[in-house]
Structure formats: C-alpha cells, structure tokens
Amino acid sequence: MHMRAWVRRPTLLVAIAMIPVEHPRHLPSPTPSFSMRMRLVFENIDYTIVGHMKSLLDSEGIPCEIRNAGAAGLAGEVPHTQVYPELWVLDKLDEPRAREFIRAYREKDASMPTPPDWICPKCTESVDGVYAECWNCGTAAPS
Numbered sequence: 634m635h636m637r638a639w640v641r642r643p644t645l646l647v648a649i650a651m652i653p654v655e656h657p658r659h660l661p662s663p664t665p666s667f668s669m670r671m672r673l674v675f676e677n678i679d680y681t682i683v684g685h686m687k688s689l690l691d692s693e694g695i696p697c698e699i700r701n702a703g704a705a706g707l708a709g710e711v712p713h714t715q716v717y718p719e720l721w722v723l724d725k726l727d728e729p730r731a732r733e734f735i736r737a738y739r740e741k742d743a744s745m746p747t748p749p750d751w752i753c754p755k756c757t758e759s760v761d762g763v764y765a766e767c768w769n770c771g772t773a774a775p776s
Contacts, residue, residue, distance in 0.1 A: 675735055701717060749762045
C-alpha cells in the first residue's frame, strides 16, 4: 500500500511518500508481544516426557505449548541442545506455579520405588521391573 501526502511549502509543493512502517525491532515494543509473555519451564531430549509434562500442566489449568517438537530432524546439523523439545507456559505469571509443580512431580517420581526385575517363567528372559508382561513372549509378570 503506497500513499502520498502533499505538503505545501512556501514556494514548493512536495509529495511525501507515506509508507506504513513497523515499530523498530531494536526498540522495546510499547505493548509486550505474546512471545515476550511466554516462559520456558521444561526441556528434555525425550519428546514423550515433555508431552507428559504438558498434559500434567494442562490438567492443572496452566496453559502451555511445546516448541521444537519437529526439530529432531535437525540433529547433527545444529547443536543437539538446540533441538530438544521445550515446554513453554503461555503467561509468565504462571511460570512459578508451573516450575513448582514440575519440581514436585519429578521429586515424587524419583522417590517412588522401582519394582525389582523379574525372570519370565515361560521363556526365562530377564524383564525390567516396570513391565507387567514379558517383552519376548507376552507372559504376565508373576505376582
């Protein structure tokens, strides 16, 4: 969109181009943009863990989003820490509550005892204690 404004000077009529100009990027915006209100609260190399944390925060009523979800394809092209999936809260006012919730959840998760590994009675394979069925033959774990 190109408009002209005519300015009358004492002896000269001058046309001034009036082109809409965005706010300069090096100056702070008078109203903070949406991304300036967002805060990074969690990141992990494993997308499923980040997705689980998002579900937990959503259930607590904390709006959030995952960024870098599809960036794993860039691994090797850029430093691996820059392609980790990240969990961002949408409002910086929710950041302390989200961080506290994540901290408490991770502490509780770390303190839970892991069931002992077991040997499948059918095929004698070793199975990690967190699994209820044998990975090899599907036999249920002994009670």
